[in-house]
Amino acid sequence: MSAPTQADSPTPTTTDRPGAARNLRVPRGTRPRSWRATLTPYVFVGVPVGLLLLFTYWPVLNMFHYSVTDWDGLDRTKNVVGLDNYVAAFTEPDNLRVFYVSLYYFVASLVQMALALYFATLLSFRVRLKNLWKGVLFFPYLINGVAIGMIFLNFLKPDGGLDAFLTVLGLEEAIRQWTGDPALINITLASVSVWRYMGLSFVMFLGAIQSIPSGIYEAAELDGANRWHEFWFIILPSIRPIVGLQVILAISGSLAVFEVPYVMTGGGNGSETFVIRTIWTAFERNMVGLASAMAVVLLLAVLLVTWIQRRLVPERQVDIA
């Protein structure tokens, strides 16, 4: 998963270098290597790379440019205002609050990982109906985010499903204003996020655990290891790279929360997230400059986290190249 850091290999671009056709294994003499052969790979990568540059890298570059202007998204002229937008992004209390909100989601994602690890370990041993449990736990991840928002609006409204369920269990005192109480709203929404994404972490962990050769467990059992030892000394070390990946996803994910709070509360009641605020800034307040600065901050935060994680947890190079 780690990015190749080396610069492009300094291969000469001349077409007549000896053995240039090695990779194609064209029988010598049947077809002269020509400019057409040199161009072939570029013809294949043209469209995918073109789309990548146009719809990912070009907007990113523009975003850096917009972020130092006062552009409103319509005006012909963009006045350069230096770092004013960045100052505003970090000083306006409402802009800062969204970082505080994302902490709820970050903590929730740690809970999510713990649950996922528990169920992945459980289901990696012999369990009846394994596929059923796996399917049930994973399925929420496949559901449309808008549908999830609606499902939980229905479930959490006053006298809704959760309240009825708690009443059945005799836990009436536990009933709260799940989406109405500003002190609770972010906990509620973060819990919905755990409900939605736990399945993905779970199948990732499960896949990793199942790729551990079973001989290792057998050897450990011969040495007198119990289940706890197996978890601590075999399972945990071998899934470390995926735990690392999940931590990155957790941090970038908790900054990029959008759908469920947007559908459920529209960002009201103190549940505004970074993305909801950025959209509002860009498309309602028409402050494209400020919104771009906020987006740049988010992007840099995600890249920084990824970089730190790579440094802390050196992982095996995946031989993608």
Place this chain on the structure above:
Amino acid sequence: MKQATVSVAKYASLVVASIVTLLPIVLIVFGAFKDYQEYVSTNPMTPPRDWLNLDNFATAFADGGMARAFVNTGLILAVAVAGAVLNAAFAAYAIDRFRFPGRRLMLALFLLAALVPEVTTQVATFQLVKALELYNTRGALVLLYMGTGIISIYIFLQFMRAIPRSLDEAAMIDGAGHARIFFRVILPNLKPAIATVVIIRGISMYNEFYLPFLYLSDPEKRPIATSLFAFKGQYGAQWEVICAGVVLTIVPILVLFLFLQKYVYNGFTAGATK
């Protein structure tokens, strides 16, 4: 004795987790079959009186525009998924079968792009879409979906490596060019990878809300996610219709999941289990 306790705790935790997962969905299904009076007066945990009451589905389909939304989603998906698969396969073919200047740089660009959260760049992408005069067209979504990511490329690479090069060479000796080799030799041998990529990309496009929300304001052109979102205003006082809309949205994915589990799991864990 201890063994039995552990076993009970194990299954108990699975049952609790399943209830927590399924209860909110089951209650939406209950709601979808209730009529207005029934929805507002009965306990949410009470099953509907009439499991054959399909009125809410009819309302959601016709009046709420879900039928049109399915057509739109189908159109967008058909073109975008085909494009995404071809793009990923093109890139993987070039990466696996050729060595060319810029190859490593290209890989690095795809890897780095995977770290850029899509939600961050839309502020600027929006200006680009507007400048290309694609705002409020389904084409904008198709173009944005069609680009490939490192995960799809990676899935194709794994399979492409297993296709013996002698097949390429044999075709080449028969006089086939690279386009012909790609379409006649490589692509037919990539079927399992294509299935995986079609499924994971199809599901993410089907569920995508943010992009259609930004780029398609015309109700006539809306796909599923934004049509369902519009229900919140339209049927805010008729939650039983919203329930039906949610059920209609989920059913296609559920069916797909039940029949193609293996591909779904493989697709969503690709790149993570490696």
